Each structure stands twice: as structure tokens, then as C-alpha cells.
Amino acid sequence: MSSTGVPQDSSPEYRDAVAYLYGRINYERLSAQSFTHSDFKLQRMRRLLDLVGSPEATIPVIHVAGTKGKGSTSTMSAAMLQAAGYRVGLYTSPHLNRFEERFLVDGECATEAEVVELVDAVRRAELAMGDEGERLTFFELTTAMAWLHFQRRQVRIAVLEVGLGGRLDSTNLCHPLTTIISSISRDHMKLLGETLASIAREKAGIAKRGVQMLSGVTPRDAVEAIRESCSRAEAPLWEIGREIEVRNVRLSTTVETVLPHYEFDLSSPNGAIDNVAVPLAGRHQVENAALAVTAVTGLQPHGFSVDADAVHRGLRNARLPLRLEILRRAPLVIVDAAHNDASMEAVRDTIRGLPASRKTLVFASSKDKETARILEIAAPAFDRILVTQYLSNPRAVPPEELLVLARQFSSRETILAASPLEAWQRIQVDAQPQDLVCVTGSFFLAAEFRDLLVSPTDPTGTPCER
Template sequence: MTESSTTRSQRQDSEEVSARYEQGINFLLGRINYERRPDLASGPQSFRLGRMQSLLHRIGDPQNDLSCVHIAGSKGKGSTATMVAQILETAGLKVGLFTSPHAHRFEERFTVNGLLPSEEDFNSIIEQLQRVTAEMDLEASGGPTFFELATAAGWLHFKKQQVDLAVIEVGLGGRLDSTNICHPLVSIITSISKDHTRLLGGTEALIAREKAGIIKHQIPVISGVLHPEAAAVIHEVADSQASPILQLGRELKTTASPPDHNSELILPGWSFDFEHGETSFKDLQLSMPGEHQTRNAALAVAAVMSLKDQGIHVSESQLREGLLSARIPLRVELINRKPVLIIDAAHNPASIQALCETLKPVPARRKICLFASSRDKDCEELLRSLDYLFDEFILTAYQENPRAIPIDDLEAIAQRILTTPFSTSPSPTSALQQAFNSVSPQDLICATGSFFLAAEIGKAWKLAEHP
């Protein structure tokens, strides 16, 4: 049967779109990328809001036409952003969600009501950014970085899709982050702990000051920061900006209830009561597992409630449905049941501790950890926190990002830290296979230590043949 001219034309159009898509991805990957190579950043001076302002101005300042919720924090910001977006979507709004990094496709960074942009929409946005980048590359200040282009792409897509509101997760820090050129209706700072200390500072107070840089004049702030010195900095900056602040544990009161681990669910979500002034909700249910998610959810609830003053109303039933339906990939994500296989993007001591607390009550004959991390992380502290929970470790190095700590270096650290048996494997795929060769259906395997490891294990699992 011969191919019709119409079918041939459609196939050629599709191939052209795919070819342009690959060209756009290659363009982005060719830019300076501090996500992949944080060592390229010499310090805060590497991040220039002036360059981002110039980029946005050249594409029409799309951020000026959009309302947003802006979220920073050492951990929990991605989960909180997802919860806010899901609640508002459940309430009938068209919601843009900007997060980073991505697990598999670049477009995961900017979705609208959970949907990725089409390849054609992506091509149109990136080709516009390519033209502007070519101009900026010739100037003394230099052209935009990978993340600056990603942020601009998100704003362009959200404006084209005419979203009612965008939920924007900070990439790194806050004060000098490229997302910080925006006009939020409310700002959220989820938590402060030590991470990216070379770029943000070596103490919680210094890190808090960087993240408090997202606070805008007279714009409400929701804070989940519990570290005393860090919380004091957040309040100081909020006061200096005349910004009203609601603090978890003070104005925002919560009582968390653990799940029933006798249920059929392997990783059931927690529930919690929420109270702020005359507003209270009992038994709010979550699907995301872990007690720490009740704190993130409380911040999301407070933020959504604060939007009433902006004419955005969410009913109690919509709030409950949105929280229960909110899920996020690579955060204690269950991808197999027998044996249990979990992938988690925890990569700093606070998030690793939250993971351990979540997995501790999960019954298993043995618990095996697949572990890889980045050169700029405190691997000693991460392994020390994991050591008590797991019966065995398989150390590896992720392959698709140059930040991975070499296996030999990781093995040397493990010899000093781990009290349980460990082995090594050259790649996440081989580590996964090695684990499955030795487990029973009653065991638990968890891949953690890096977003990039969790993403590669998830990809390997999808490509593998399962019995």
C-alpha cells in the first residue's frame, strides 16, 4: 500500500517538529548550567538579576501580566508548590506550575493544570529565546544561562496559555534567583537547613537571608521556618518590607496524625488538623507520605486562604480534594510493590532525615539503599543518617549529570561511616539489577541521595522488563 500525499505530509511535518525540538534542547544544554555544574558558579556574583531583567524585557516582560505564588525553601518547596497548584486547579482555576529540575523532559518544568506544553509550543518559545540570546551573547554582560532561559520559557508559556495564576518554585536561594522578578500575591518560605552552603552561606541565618530575598514590599509571607536564628532573619526581613507574616507553630497551628500502617497502602499519607484564627479544618487527608508533608500542606492551605483577599475563593471541599489528589514524582515515590521499590530525591540532611522517618514504620524483611550523591553534598552526613535504617547499601554514581561523586570517593566515605554491609555498582541500572538479584518479595529497596539518581532509577525501571 502506497503512502498518501496527506499522510506523507503529516509525517514530514511531525518529523520537522521533532527535529526542531531536538535542536531547541541542544541549544538549552549548550548554555551555562549551574544545575549540572554548580562548581562553575564562583559565588553569588555569578547570579545576575540584571541579565534576567534584560532577557524578560526583550520578550515583552510576560511576568508583569501574571499573578503568582512564589515559593522558596531548603526543602519542601516542590511539594508545597504542587499542593498549592493542585488545590487551585481543583477550584477551577487554570494554573501554571514552574518547578525544577526535571526528571525526564525539560518541559516538565512548566506545566498548566498538569499538562506539558506540546512540542510545537515548546519550539515556538525556544526559537524566540534563541533569537534574543544571540543578541545578548554579543553584549558585555553576556547571554542568559540555562536556568534563566528555563524561567523565561515558563513565563512565556503561562502567558500564552492565559493562566489565572502561576505557582513559581525558586531554583536556588531566592534573592538572586531568576524567578525573583515577579509580582506575587503571596510568598512562601518552607524551611531552612544547610544546603548549597558555598553559594548561600555556611549558617542557617545566612541561608535564610538569601531565601528571604523573595519577600516583596507589603506582600504577605507564609513561613514554615522553625530554626530559631533563621526564623528571626525571615521575620526581620518581613518587618523591613512591611509584609505581614504568618508563622507555622505561631499563627498557623497544626496537629498531625499518623496513618494506619495496617492498611493495604504501603505508604499511606498522614492527616492533620489546621487552625488559623477563626479558620479551622479537621482531618485534612494527604496522599503524599511522611509527617513532614503535613507541614508543607499547612503552608499551602495558609497561602490559598490568603488569596481570598485577591478574589480567589476555594471551598473546603475543593481544599480537601486538592490536598488528597496532590502527588509529586521522585518524592517517596512507590514504583513497585513486591519487593517495595521507592525512589526519592532527598539530597540534604534534613530531607534524608524526613525520608528515614517516613520509611521507618514500613514493614520489610530487609531494607536496601541504592545511594549516589553529588560532589557538593555532605555525603558523610547523608550516609550517617541512613545507616541506622538500612540493612545493606549499594553505592553507585548517576550517569547523566557530571555532578556525581565518583564511586571510589563514595566507597572511601562509606568505609568510615557505614556500620552495615555495602557494595558498589557502576551505574544506577546495574545497581538496580544487583538489588533485584538478591531480594525477596518481602524486602524494600529505596534509591536516594540525589534527584538525578532517583530520576535515572525511575527511567531504568520503566525501560526494564518486569515479571
């Protein structure tokens, strides 16, 4: 597999298509200091979609924003809709290995031939746009490709995860049946604002007149900002703790794993569903599941029927790598994509509750994150810290800087490893079966570490690899 996720036996046409996409501006590979709000313009995206036939106009959508939890909420929503018998498109970002993971139909990736055809379509549109086309970004192109793929595969409904923010995100040209904001916490402040209220207003930019919005947001300032935004947009709003009631949260008796999974009972204006079993580990996933269930069961007025049986079956089948994912059991190796303060608190709280002889943190971070704050949150839960850097993206904080921070926040053993591989080799030197290793701080670190330990043919692999 190449650094761009292209298998060695891929066709020349496919290689050329992927090279074209990776040759575009990709804000996932740039620090936040490299771009501003002015770089995000929906007019350019609208023109691109017009030129490929406006596929977004034909596909009903559940649109999901949020600082954390939006990927989990999107994945669970799609799984339940699929269990109800609908052909479902799912658009998420970033990807682990191959970019086709971003747009799935019923959990399956596009073929290489389909990718070539999709890239040909957006390439022709780019040429027709002239100078404006040259400024099209990787995310804009892949978003258009996703819509076009969903249209060609005749999906009945799509679930779209916002890439960044909401108001100016490329996905915000969709026609949603329901919108969701999973949570608000500190991330991407340079673009979205320094306060939780300003971040909330940007994410609430996905609100549409007459379209139901669901919110799992809890900080008071952010809640008020979302309420004001929905009022201005004339979008009805249901919130967890008000219209959406999560009751009787308890540890699951149906999921057999060392990590805590939860069940709960749910009631909303859509009705009540008991014994909702959350497929993803951690107490923080309860609210994400509640939003997803409320979203899909609320689609009946739009011609979609998702009953309690489909809810339960869909959640049982939902899978999402890098969310408190177990890679090994002796020692216990867990990877998580946490990269801001709130998500790291969720990881820390889960790890603290697990028994282990020794707990080791493998940590890397990105230059545009609040690295010191994130590491300060995590450090007290661990007996040892290995700092490193991911190699697949230029945004990594040098591990020498992380080592200084680690020694500020922990008086225990701190070690520098030049790469995820070196970190894993160091762990193996003295690992005991009862040890615990948690790899977190960055999506890119978690993904690279996963590649070290999971075979592409493993049944838990990503959709394009199974």
C-alpha cells in the same frame, strides 16, 4: 529517549530548540565550586523579560522558596487552585525526563510546536542583548519561557518554585500575591552562606512589601533571620506554630499504601479546615501541606476563592514523583530525591517505621553536597548499602569514594555498583518479596532509577509522557 529527553520521533525544529537550551550554561550540571554569587544577576534576567514583552507583569504568583519541601508545597498549591476551577501555571525544577515538565499548565506540558515558538522568542531577545545575551543561562531562558508560556495560555495564576536561594533567583522578578518559605536547612552553603541564618536571609529575599509571607521554618536562628527580613521588607509574616496552627496530626485512614500518610486539622487567620489529607508520604509533608492550604485559602482578597471542597479534591489529585515514591511492591522499592541532612532524616525516619526482612540502601551523591553527613544519617536504618553513581550529570561523587564512607558508617554489607542499572541487577540476584529497597541521596540517582523501573506509558509517569 535521548540524554536530553528528546524523543526519537521529534521534529528537527524541536531538536534544534532543545539543543540551543542545553548549549547554555546550566548550573544544575556544575559543581558549586564552578560559580559564585556574581554569576547571578537579576539585571540580565530583567532585560530578557523586557525584550519578550514582560509577561511576568501580567501573571499573579504564589512564590515558594525553601531548602526542602518547596516542590511539594508548590505542587499541592497548584493542584488546589486547579480544583477550584482556575487555569494554573506551575514552574518547578529540575525535571525528570523532558525539560517541558518545568512549566505546566493545568498539569499538562507544552507541545513541541509551542516549545519551538518559545525558544524562537528568547533567541530573538538574546540576539538583541548582544554580549549580555551570550551569558544567559539555561535557567534564565527556561524561566522566561515559562512566563511567556503561561501568558500565552492565559493562566489565571502561577505557582513558581525558586531555583536556588531566593534573593537573586531568576523567579524573583515575579509579582507575588503570597510568598512561602517551606524550610531552612544546610544546602548550597558556598552560595548561600555557612549558617542557617545566612541561608534564611537569602531565601527571605523573596519577601515583598505588603505581600503575605508564610513560613514553616523551625531552627531558631533561621526563624529570627526571616522575621528580621520580613520586618525590613514590610512583609506580614505568618508562621506555623503561631498564626498557622496544625492540630490533631494522625495517620490517614483514606490513603491505602504501605507508606505512612497523614491527616490533620488546620486553623489560620483564613479560617479552619479539618481532615486535611496529605497526598504525599511522610510526616514531614504535613507542614508543606499546611503552608499550601494556607496560601491558597488566603487569596480571597485577590479575587480567588478556594473552599474546603477544592482543598480536599485538589490534594487528592496532587502527584509528585521522587518523594517517597513506590516503584515496586515485592520487593518494596522506594525512590526519594533527598540530598541534604534534613531531607535524609525525613527519609530515614520513614524507612525505620516500615517492616521488612532486609532493608537495602542504594546511594549516590553530588560533589557539592555534605555527602559524609548525609550517608552517616542514612546508614543506620539499613541492613545493606549499595553505593553507585548517576550517569546523567557530571557532578556525581565516584562510587569508590562512597564505598569508603559507607564502610565508616556501617559494619554491615557494602557493595559498589558502577551504575543504577548494575545496582538494580545486583539487587535482583537475591531479592525476596518482603525486602525493602530505598534509592536516595540525589535527585539524579532517583530519576535514573525511576527510568529503569517505570515505563513511559505508565499512568504514574511524568506529565510529558502520559
